[in-house]
């Protein structure tokens with residue numbers, strides 16, 4: 422049933438009109454292959470259900486003994502695998518200036534310009550002068566920006582020629598009417614970070630704010646499209662990894678599916694804490710996010726992967742590197758710091774945001790059994806994903822944390838969760854961690870090694886253009902979006918039946 426619900430409302434023959442993706446520059450890598458093989462999920466589905474009904478009829482008319490299990494096992498298995506659902510994704514026709522064009526501009530800054538980029542980016546600018554002419558330039562290495570690079574890898578997968586996308590869960594369609602969702606290819610994080618780097622003062626203003634101009638351009642474009650008018654934006658997917666991405670237009674995109682790293686900086690929609698019992702998407706107000714319609718995505722890890730076979734003995738119990746002082750929820754960090762800094766076997770260090778700091782983290786995370794993950798200014802950070810790639814058992818100290826791919830990954834199998842109140846009792850944490858046996862820790866590490874790939878975006882191809890790993894972050898994100906489809910569809914249909922002239926629904930009266 423779910424799959425029927427998820428089919429596009431008008432399953433017309435797929436059109437071969439490639440939506441010319443960029444308007445400024447041609448993108449040969451894609452346009453060569455514009456006769457998309459937006460293939461045969463409808464016929465396959467039809468075949469499957471035909472097969473199912475024949476099968477059930479067979480069961481009905483013949484007692485099960487007459488059909489041996491061997492005769493039905495094989496066809497049903499092979500059909501099942503070809504029925505692996507996909508999500509049909511249409512990429513909105515935004516100009517290149519709103520995605521890869523931003524990277525052209527990023528790399529065009531003078532190497533001596535200290536405002537944007539890290540040491541490594543300045544190095545890339547001065548040593549690789551050809552970078553500006555690349556069709557798909559690399560994403561910045563500056564760790565502050567790189568940790569949010571989901572937008573780059575998700576688009577890279579969608580831009581890959583169809584014949585190289587056979588492992589992708591998202592099927593790119595070239596007619597929005599065949600799409601389950603519309604992907605908005607705006608590099609919202611890079612846009613925000615570039616504005617913050619160049620003129621931080623203008624960021625919260627609209628005047629003189631390039632980022633705001635781009636946000637406006639995206640929204641004004643989308644609101645004119647048939648797809649947006651039909652859905653009110655509910656089936657549009659925005660990547661908003663940086664909490665300040667699309668800051669000025671949050672209320673306008675609030676009905677959409679937002680890919681966020683956590684709910685920090687947003688109000689959380691929690692039906693239990695309000696008197697609104699409704700669980701549909703149209704009750705989620707502006708500046709709110711919800712696990713109902715939004716998807717938590719991983720930060721991009723910054724440290725290299727340690728394979729289980731390379732794991733060495735770990736001499737420290739607990740490792741933490743980061744700033745001692747942090748805003749908002751990070752107050753506990755300071756208290757934890759004082760509690761732990763002089764414990765034996767615990768390494769607490771303040772790091773530098775450069776190559777030295779990176780080496781320090783790699784060493785620290787690989788030489789410690791556990792890695793501390795206290796609340797920062799938002800509940801999560803890329804540190805958690807660095808710990809997983811380093812096979813350092815995460816110790817998550819946060820009373821309200823949202824994690825990616827919940828339900829697909831069981832974090833209890835490789836992490837330790839600690840209540841803030843316990844963590845702040847003197848000696849409690851170290852004693853608790855010491856109580857884990859070697860076998861338990863080894864099991865955690867084995868489980869962690871299995872989930873490492875799930876949190877990796879980079880597919881190893883320049884520009885992210887090329888086949889993606891089946892078990893990587895991009896496919897998991899689309900699988901999560903796929904899970905939301907029935908509810909989104911319901912919300913769109915409910916909205917559509919409202920007679921003209923009916924304004925905002927007030928089914929819920931909070932007093």
Ligand SMILES: *[C@@H]1O[C@H](CO)[C@@H](O)[C@H](O)[C@H]1NC(C)=O
Pocket residue numbers: 694695696931932
């Ligand atoms: C829910 O309603 C009750 C009674 O009307 C009220 O006292 C309470 O404050 C409301 N709670 C919220 C979260 O609005």
Ligand SMILES: *[C@@H]1O[C@H](CO)[C@@H](O)[C@H](O)[C@H]1NC(C)=O
Pocket residue numbers: 758759760762763
């Ligand atoms: C940790 O030990 C150092 C050196 O003995 C001392 O100066 C410092 O005050 C101690 N810190 C805390 C928080 O106890």
Ligand SMILES: *[C@@H]1O[C@H](CO)[C@@H](O)[C@H](O)[C@H]1NC(C)=O
Pocket residue numbers: 773775776777778
């Ligand atoms: C990183 O920064 C620290 C402190 O500023 C400095 O001592 C160190 O040499 C730097 N390392 C590199 C590789 O630039």
